[in-house]
Amino acid sequence: MDLLFWGAIVRMSQAAVAACPTIVVGWIVAAVFERILGREGTLKLFGGHTWRQLPYAWLLGMLLPVCSLGVIPVMVQMRKSGIAGGTILAFGLTAPLFNPISVLYGLTLSDPVAIFVFCMCSLTIVTVMGLVWDWMFPSNWIQPELLPKTPFGIRRVGAVALSVCQQAFSTSTLYILVALVGVGLLSMFLPAGFLQKAAGKDDMTAPLTMAAVATLAYITPMVAIVQIASMFQHGNSIGAAFTLLVLGTGVNLGLIAWIFLNYKARPAIAWFGFLILLVLALAYCIDRPLRPKGVEPADHTHAFDVYCNPFPSGGPGLMESSWRMIRDSWKSEELIAAVAAFFILVVGALNHYGDRKGRWMGYLLGSTDRESNELATASAIGLRRDIVLPKSVIAASCFLGLIAASVVACFLYYPPRSEIRKEMVMNHVDLMVDCAQYDWEKIMYWIPIQEDWAHKMEVSAYLRRQPLSRFQRMKLQVFMSKLELLEHAAEDHEKAEVDFWKKEMNRAFQRLKNALDLGVAPTALTSL
Amino acid sequence: MMKICQANNPFRILPSCWILVLLLGGILLPFAGCRNQSSASSQEEESHEHFPVHWPKTVFAASERMSELSKSVEATSSNPEITVEREFIDLIRWLPELAADSELSEKDFNRIDAWSTKTVLLLEEQVINGKKLKDLVELDGLISNVEMLADVCRLELDRTRSPE
Numbered sequence: 001m002d003l004l005f006w007g008a009i010v011r012m013s014q015a016a017v018a019a020c021p022t023i024v025v026g027w028i029v030a031a032v033f034e035r036i037l038g039r040e041g042t043l044k045l046f047g048g049h050t051w052r053q054l055p056y057a058w059l060l061g062m063l064l065p066v067c068s069l070g071v072i073p074v075m076v077q078m079r080k081s082g083i084a085g086g087t088i089l090a091f092g093l094t095a096p097l098f099n100p101i102s103v104l105y106g107l108t109l110s111d112p113v114a115i116f117v118f119c120m121c122s123l124t125i126v127t128v129m130g131l132v133w134d135w136m137f138p139s140n141w142i143q144p145e146l147l148p149k150t151p152f153g154i155r156r157v158g159a160v161a162l163s164v165c166q167q168a169f170s171t172s173t174l175y176i177l178v179a180l181v182g183v184g185l186l187s188m189f190l191p192a193g194f195l196q197k198a199a200g201k202d203d204m205t206a207p208l209t210m211a212a213v214a215t216l217a218y219i220t221p222m223v224a225i226v227q228i229a230s231m232f233q234h235g236n237s238i239g240a241a242f243t244l245l246v247l248g249t250g251v252n253l254g255l256i257a258w259i260f261l262n263y264k265a266r267p268a269i270a271w272f273g274f275l276i277l278l279v280l281a282l283a284y285c286i287d288r289p290l291r292p293k294g295v296e297p298a299d300h301t302h303a304f305d306v307y308c309n310p311f312p313s314g315g316p317g318l319m320e321s322s323w324r325m326i327r328d329s330w331k332s333e334e335l336i337a338a339v340a341a342f343f344i345l346v347v348g349a350l351n352h353y354g355d356r357k358g359r360w361m362g363y364l365l366g367s368t369d370r371e372s373n374e375l376a377t378a379s380a381i382g383l384r385r386d387i388v389l390p391k392s393v394i395a396a397s398c399f400l401g402l403i404a405a406s407v408v409a410c411f412l413y414y415p416p417r418s419e420i421r422k423e424m425v426m427n428h429v430d431l432m433v434d435c436a437q438y439d440w441e442k443i444m445y446w447i448p449i450q451e452d453w454a455h456k457m458e459v460s461a462y463l464r465r466q467p468l469s470r471f472q473r474m475k476l477q478v479f480m481s482k483l484e485l486l487e488h489a490a491e492d493h494e495k496a497e498v499d500f501w502k503k504e505m506n507r508a509f510q511r512l513k514n515a516l517d518l519g520v521a522p523t524a525l526t527s528l
Numbered sequence: 529m530m531k532i533c534q535a536n537n538p539f540r541i542l543p544s545c546w547i548l549v550l551l552l553g554g555i556l557l558p559f560a561g562c563r564n565q566s567s568a569s570s571q572e573e574e575s576h577e578h579f580p581v582h583w584p585k586t587v588f589a590a591s592e593r594m595s596e597l598s599k600s601v602e603a604t605s606s607n608p609e610i611t612v613e614r615e616f617i618d619l620i621r622w623l624p625e626l627a628a629d630s631e632l633s634e635k636d637f638n639r640i641d642a643w644s645t646k647t648v649l650l651l652e653e654q655v656i657n658g659k660k661l662k663d664l665v666e667l668d669g670l671i672s673n674v675e676m677l678a679d680v681c682r683l684e685l686d687r688t689r690s691p692e
Contacts, residue, residue, distance in 0.1 A: 478629045
C-alpha cells in the first residue's frame, strides 16, 4: 500500500512541477482574454461563429505555449465568451500538442517527414472533432456574460494581474487537480517498468495499450516530442507514438471532467469515444508507412517508465526516496514557475476570502468618469504621449509579441554550441566521477541531463543554420547510444558493465568533441 | 442553451467523472498487478538484449566478416534467425555507425558512409528479387569496395598500434 501511495505522490508531484510554467502561462492568457479582450473581443479573436473559427483555433493553439493543464483556464474563458464547443475543443486539443519549441525539437530528432505527417494527422483529428461536435450539437455555446469595461493605463495592468490570481484560485484549478489525480491513479495501476515492452514494432496492441495509458497520463509537449523521437530511434510502434502524442499530450482526466461538466455526459462520452476511435484508426494507418528503415528494434524501452510506479519494490525509506526523486526531477525554470504559481494562488485565495464583494477588482475597474478626468489631467500636464491604444493594436502587439517571444525562447532554450559544449563537459566530469564511485542515483541523475544537452546540440546547430555534418551527427549518435547503454548497466547496478560502458562512453565523448572541432582545452577529462 | 452556472460547482464533476474513471479502470485493470519478471544477469545476455547476434562490435570486425563472406559465398549466417544475405546487408548498413565509433578520419568515414548508403539500397532490391550472396558479391564494384574498406581498416589498425 505504501508503495502505491508514495509512487502516486512522486508521479503527481513531478507532473505538477513540470506543468507549472505552462499553467502560469494559461492563467495569464485567460486573464488577458477576460480583462483586455473582453468577451466580445475573445469571440472575435476566434473568428466568431463563422468558418474561420477552427483555423483560428489551430493557429492560436499552436502559438500559445500551454499544456493540457494550462489550457483549462483558457478554455473556461473561451466558453464564457460564447465560443462554440467545437472550437473550444479544437483549441484545447491543439494547444498542448504543438508549440514552436517542441516542433523544432521534433524536426531535428526524428524524420522530418514523420513529424510533418504527425502534425497533419493531429490537425485532421482536431478539425474533424471540432466539426463533428458542432454538427452533433449545434448552437452549443452560451450567451457571453457581460463584463464591466476595463479602464486604460496602470489600472488595466492591475486588473489583469488580479485576474491572473483569480484564474488561479478558481474551478479551473480543481480540474487541474483532477488531472493530477489521474496521473497518480495511473501510477497505481501500472507497476514499475510495466510499459517497457508495451510499444514493440510488431505488437498490434501497442496503440491500444498506449490509448489506455495516455488518456490518464500528463505529458508536456517537450516530453512528448522527446519520447516520440526516442520511439522512432528505438524502432518502436509508430502507431503507439502517434496515440501517445494526441491522447497523452492533448487529453487528461481534468480536461475530460471539464467537458463532462460543461457539455453533459452523453455528448462528452460520444465525443471522447469518437476521438479515441479516430486516433486509433489513424495510428494503425500510419504505423507501417512511417516505420523507419534500417533501425534495429530495441527489445524494451524506458521511455514510458515515467507513467508507472517509480518503485519496483516497497521497503523502508520510501518517503525519503520519494522526496529525493521529486527534488531530482525539478528543473530551475520549473521551480521558479512553481514559486510564482504558489504566490499567485496565495494572492488568489486572499482575494477570494478577503474580498467577497469584489471591491479590489471594482476599484481597479473604476468608473469611466474618474478615468476621463485622469486622462484630461494627464493631457493637461503634458503627458501627451500617454495615448489610449485601441484594442486592435493591443491584440496585434500581443500576437506579434507571442511570435517574437517564441523565436527568442527557441534561441534561449537552445543555446549556442559553445555553451552546450561547456555544459556537456561539466556534466561529463560529474558523470565519470559518479561512475567511478558507483553512485547509482547520481549516475541516473546525470545521464538524462547529458542526453538532453546532446539533443539540444543538434537543435541548436539546426536553429543557427550551422547544421552538423553527417560525420558529426554520427559521432553524436554513437555517444548517445553509449550513454544509453551505460544507463541500462547502471539500472541493473552491474559494476563490471558500468566500468565497460563508462570507458566506451568516455571514448565516444572525446571523439565527439574532436569531430565538433571545439578546440578542447586541457581539462580533467583526459585523466578520467 | 446551456447555463453558465454549471461551471461554478466543482463537486458536480464527480458522478460523470466516476463513470469515466471506472471505464478507464476497466481497460487498465487487467494490466495491474503484473510485474516485469525479466532481468538480464550476465553481460553477454545484456549485450544480446541491445544488439543483434550478428552485430560486429567494431568496424574492423565488420570488414573482416564482409571479406570472409565475399570470398566464401557458401558461408552461413552467424545469426541463425536471419539469412546470410541479410547479414551481409546489415553489415554494410551498420558501417557508418561502426566507422563513427572508431578513430577513422572524416575523409574515410565519408567514403564508407557514401558507399554504404548507396550499396544498401541496391542490395535490398537484389534480395527482394531473390538474389543470393554469390549474386550480390558479383555486383559491380562491390568486391573492390570491400577491399577498400579492408585497406582502410588495416592502415588504421597499423596507425593505432604503432608507437607515437
